[in-house]
Amino acid sequence: MIKNVDPRTKLASVICISTLAIIFQNPLILMAVLFAGVFLAKIFGANLLMLIKRIRHILFLFIVIIFIQSLFVKTGTVLIGFENIRILTSEGLIRGIGYLMRILIILISGAILSTCDMRKLIQGLIQMKLPYDIAFMTSLGIKFLPLFVEEIKDTMIAIQLRGIDINQLSLRERLEIVSYLFTPIIAGTLNKSKKLSLSVECRGFRAYDRRTSITKLKMSFTDYLMISSSLLFSVGLIMIDKILV
Amino acid sequence: MNGFIVVETMYLSLNHIPILKNINLSLDRHQFVSVVGPNGSGKTTLGKAITGIIKHNQGHIYLNDKNISLLSLAEIGRTIGYLFQNPEKQIFAPKVIEELSFALKYKKVDQKIIEEKTIEMLHLFDLYHLKDATTFFLSQGEKQRLAIASVLLNEPEYLILDEPTTGLDIKRRKELSQLIDKLKTKTGILSISHDKEFINRHSERIITMKDGCIIDDKKC
């Protein structure tokens, strides 16, 4: 694991692997990208176990989507099917596995980015000449996400504490309960953003065009090395893909 | 074991920071107990641990001789009424009247009884004129009253009130005190408060906390 990696380096490598994940079809090459992603996650210290733990509840959903996707591919040799009806073909299976790997790569990219200190990531964006307003809004958006989760958790607790066992309700009633989650979220978010914009105005946000910052990011030799090897790896894979096709 | 709520050598950490240390406590079914202590001493956390909102790491908490780790939040909620320190945390319905009738509706109580009870509560807490108001726009004190009213509507056997008088004006404080006088005869209450007058008026026992420990526990 390498410490103190510049957030821009992480951003660059994540952009590389997620772009590769989208442009490639060949499952073998996708596999290579996936391994590269796992390797990057390791050296950037992303917690993949945590990621698996978090997504295990929706994992079956992915599998179902992949299975359905592969059902629509009719070319290739038939693996499952009766007489004239082709249910699953070899091509479909390969396509499905490809989708799975893509999803995994995107999730790993997310895990890598989540190791960045958000303040530093935003600083990185600003130093890449992104307008401050946009960077500021992005950072606010990121800060609001955990608040959503918090709000939902609190509401669920409040509902249950009224003596209501969600598991014992009928499906219709459960959906009704879900609708109750919206009021606090919408109200809470509106409220917070109103207060926030006031407080930001009061402190003179955008009063001057030029901004200075305490945190200044500086790329080290390792950063340049990692960015260039990510790029080289990407170009290399694209060439290999061209040759295989 | 005696005592309605019993806490035995309980430790609790949040994000690996120890917050509550070696808590031993036994609360009676009919007693008004106050918890006092400086900001950040762990009062709210103690209340949440007893209600099962936050899981404790070590020790045991028993509610009516049942280990709360084995009870669901709903089961605990049927016995304990918990008032959040911030009323916004527990108000989730868009309309005042819906907030009050929410639990009764899902417990399949008869519509007529629901109406009777809600209207009674609305009058009791001076909220009748606001019954169709949007909860989002209520003032802080109105939210506080609505939160207390919705907790009481559930008729819990025990109440944990986290700063019940905060945000209430003098008149409403007095009214709440009078209501608590009535409630005290049949309900046990654990009240977390910084309000000297309120504490002195009601407390039969005062627990003092500091840095996550109980440093004093005396009868009045």
Ligand SMILES: Nc1ncnc2c1ncn2[C@@H]1O[C@H](COP(=O)(O)OP(=O)(O)OP(=O)(O)O)[C@@H](O)[C@H]1O
């Ligand atoms: N999620 C958390 N992670 C880490 N520390 C926390 C968390 N929640 C609370 N704390 C800390 O736990 C301590 C006790 O908090 P608690 O809310 O119980 O205090 P309190 O006695 O109710 O204070 P107050 O009088 O201000 O309401 C505080 O120091 C607080 O910073």
Ligand SMILES: [Mg+2]
């Ligand atoms: Mg508190």
